Amino acid sequence: MKVLVMIKGDGADEDKIAPTDEMFREMNVYNEQLVNAGIMLVGEGLQPSKAGAKVVRDTSGEVSVVDGPFAEAKEIIAGYWIWQVSSLDEAVEWAKRCPSTQGMRSVLEIRPFFEMEDFAKVVSPEVLEREQAIVDRLKAQQG
Template identity: 50%
Template sequence: MRVMVIIKATPESEAGQMPSTELIAAMGKYNEELVKAGIMQGGDGLKPSSKGVRVKFSGKDRTVVDGPFAETKELIAGYWIWQVQSMDEAIEWVRRCPNPMTSDSEIEIRPFFEPADFGEAFTPELQEEEKRLRQQIDAQSR
């Protein structure tokens, strides 16, 4: 199963506080373990919400709202994409993670939808189209 492992923002990350050399080294070592185990498919840190925008949808209207955004606890500071056997395996890997922030922090694990989750609505034709698009994405990233 594929999961997104979401590192929640903190007041420090939203203020743009950069991690220490020690934390960067610890996270690098942890990422290396994930890669060697065949778990990590990608991941990055995100700049504070003050550097981002949101696009709100209402019918055919689109409204762009500049950051920063309130409610730090609802914001994302970084993420990983992992391929694991189960949610339990993902939890065990997160338990081994160094604290990604200088203060208390939280990491959320969310599974991706799989084709079977969509049932009959995801027709063979739509599945083939999805497969073709993923192949194009893979080819472009090389």
């Protein structure tokens, strides 16, 4: 099963804690364990929300753009991993081992990816084939 693990932090702390050499060393050890176990497919940190934007479509279809920082955000996504695990329980066990920053509250949210077969009962075979062709083309482009 493939899962997205989002590293969430308190939006109010976003600019208060800068990355340190010690933080990187601890995370490097953890990431190396994930890679050695064959679990980690991708993992990256994200810049603060002040470097980003939100595209919002309201119920009437109106589109607006909100530039960061997102002061109203209670939680921000600070980074993520994509893991290949045997079960949600395995992902939880790995997440429990993740180092944390002293004095900063963080949450790891784990969400499984949909698989094509999850849609087989609600989507026609033709649409699934077209979607699979897009996925295959994307994989080919990425090498």
